[in-house]
Amino acid sequence: MPDLNCTYRPPVKCNGFDPRAFRWAQTMRLAVEEINQSAELLPNYTLGYKILDSCGYPLTGQRAALAVLNGLSEDDSPTCSGASPLLAVIGESGSAQSMVVSRILQPFRIPMISYFSSVIPNDDYQVKAIAQLLVHFNFTWVGLVRGDHEYGRFAVQGLLRELQGTKVCVAYQEIIPMLYNRQRTLEILQVMRSSTAKVVVVFSTEGELTPFLRDYMTQNITGIQWVASEALITASVFTASEYYPYLGGTIGFGIRKGKISGLSDYLRTVNPQMYRNNTLVKELWEALYGCDPSLSSGSLLPSCSGQETLLEQHSAYMNTSSPRVAYNVYKAVYAFAHSLHNLLLCQPGSGPFQYNSCAQSNNIYPWQLQHYLQEVTFNIAGEEVNFDLKGDSISYYDILNWQRGMGGEH
Template sequence: MKVMRSSTAKVVVVFVGEGLMTPFLRDYMTQNITGIQWLASEALVTASVFSGREYYPYMGGTIGFGIRKGHIPTLGDFLQSVNPKRYPDNVLVHELWESLYGCSPFPSSVTQMPSCSGQESLLEQHSAYMNTSSPSVAYNVYKAVYAIAHSLHNLILCQPGRGPFQNNSCAQSNNIHPWQLQHYLQEVNFQIGGEVVDFDAKGDSVPYYDIINWQRGTEGNIEFVNVGLFDGTKAVGQKLLIQEDRIMWAGHQSEASCTHCVFTFIRCQLLMFCRLRWS
């Protein structure tokens, strides 16, 4: 912090999660250090714990990669249909009900909670559970499930004598080994939500990232605004798209001081991150 206070450098790259950033930021705010343009790592840039209005003077203008959000059709309808009566053997649903309602549809001496029907209605106060507006992590799980489904589909369609394994054999559909499924998983190629899902020789998927900018909301809090994207399917030189006119920089400035050098530095750092992660 002493260096950050005295240095003429005003762009700081931070690779840290919210857990380690919290105590640092507490002291940073106490010392009233401002004017730093933060370039945040993926783990930090969508950390909602820092969205309160008290953080904006110190963290406003932060920019970095975030896991790309995507739309999961009918997810909200499905969440509203979940209850312990419908899924009586699902331990996670039981735990969810105990957390939401403080009761158990299947009371026992272990839970020591009052009983309930297990068909209670999900109410507005359960917004954390029902919020599907930013399912970035869930969207990747969604794509992963489809990748497994496509792999199983291709595995089952294998014709004996034309298979990919020893002596052109196929996997047995009633006795599938993980390495057999992995073979098909590495060969999947499909589209979902307009995105290509496939894997390279190293097992990495095609990278998609939103570029997130921390801007001030109507109530003074921090909102995570999408100002660009990284699309690994594009040609070299076209993978990174940043909408410069939408960026709010540190100090609530629509233009960065020394705009060209700061923006060029940030663009280079983002591209370097992509090369290190995906090359």
């Protein structure tokens, strides 16, 4: 997450590397390649794509959206000369970023499917589920902790609304700063330590929660029953053994998992030898192995061959046992592909647009694709995918509880 200080122009460069998000990007590539090789879905057409990094931050997401709309240079982009070269967007990885990007795309009527915002499925369903869970377990005295963003704010507002008329009372509400602030973190931890509420509901992303939990563990606070939202409950980084004494027993609702055949093998094809000039692959190797595959003399890391084998313990990148966010990415690509396929099957004189017209296959407008997207229904891995009038998918959640297995795994 880039530093934000209004006394200077914010940098575009991202801080750190997220192997989990890189896995989502590779999932998109896999889906596109599958569709391009299909003889049934979009035959004789080739999907193209561009993947940009928002760094999990609204400002950078805004820059990415404008970059893909404008092309490499604004000067080279003709204005209103025809249909947009961009038909659809898959993103974002958080509600705050999604809202910013959506507002940019809306005037151009470019459809967008989010793969990891609380809008997919609609967050109203999640807060209803969490409220029912609190009532079911007779948790009547709880604390609320949220991140300082739209996702956390709207989720807490929704939960408070759902808890009205129940026996569940809120002991405190605390906000974790988006950018790490140790003093503020210690103040929140002191509230949690001194409160008699031993159940804490958290609406946060792993970005701001990771440094918060490090301080939580350092302060040796135990005895808390965490109830986590979908943004946290499936974050593999918190399943490491050092977190278990503090987070063991955490319960929450996760995005429904699916199955993506071939994803594990596809992820293993990524290595510095195949993608020599790809900085993200270089960063992946640095994150997984702590070495520099580029053999650059100025690197602070030891050199590595680039032939290292990706191991199962590198779960942040290689964990494909129960795809959830990646499955959403996969379904989003196929949703657009099926919609585009249906658009291209339109028979002249029987189309859905003015005077029963169809879209021109060589000049498709994004709003025409959106029409088909709103009506699309298809099956993938045995699951029916479609969207309601509000643009939400059918709401399914998995209830997850963090426990230690017989072999000590989590």
